[in-house]
Amino acid sequence: MADVFDKNKRSDIMRRVKSNKNKSTELRLISVFQQYHIVGWRRNYPVKGHPDFVFLEQRIAVFVDGCFWHGHDCRNTRPADNQEYWQKKRERNMRRDRETTALFESRGWRVIRIWECEFKDKNRAILLKKLEPLLAKDGSNE
Numbered sequence: 001m002a003d004v005f006d007k008n009k010r011s012d013i014m015r016r017v018k019s020n021k022n023k024s025t026e027l028r029l030i031s032v033f034q035q036y037h038i039v040g041w042r043r044n045y046p047v048k049g050h051p052d053f054v055f056l057e058q059r060i061a062v063f064v065d066g067c068f069w070h071g072h073d074c075r076n077t078r079p080a081d082n083q084e085y086w087q088k089k090r091e092r093n094m095r096r097d098r099e100t101t102a103l104f105e106s107r108g109w110r111v112i113r114i115w116e117c118e119f120k121d122k123n124r125a126i127l128l129k130k131l132e133p134l135l136a137k138d139g140s141n142e
Contacts, residue, residue, distance in 0.1 A: 025064045026052050028119045032127065038134045049100040059109045060133060063100075067116045069093055074117040
C-alpha cells in the first residue's frame, strides 16, 4: 500500500513518535526474574547509559535489546524501503551499545545484554546462561 504522505511529511510524523521503551520485553524479563526468584533489581534506575535493570549490590546492568533495532541478525529482516537509512540507524545503535557497555565496565560493572529473541522457548537455555550471575548459588531458584 502506498503511503498517503510524501517522504518529508512521513519523516516529520515519524520523528515525533516517541518510544515507550521496550516495555513488553522488560515485562517478560520481570516474569523470568520472578520464575527463578531473582531479586534485588531496580528498573529504570537513573544512571548514564540507561540500563533496563540494575542490580546495585552485584554491580550488574541488564539491557534488553530489540533484535532489529540493535543489530541482531536472528531474523534477517531488512526493510525494503530506505535501506541505507535503516542500516545507518542500526549501526548508530550498535555503536552506542558498545560505548555504553564499555562505560559500565570501566566503572567496574558487569553488563548483561539480552536479545529479544532469547525470550522464545527454544532459546531459554541461552537466556538462563546469561542470567547465571543473578541466579542463587544455593539452588533455591528452581
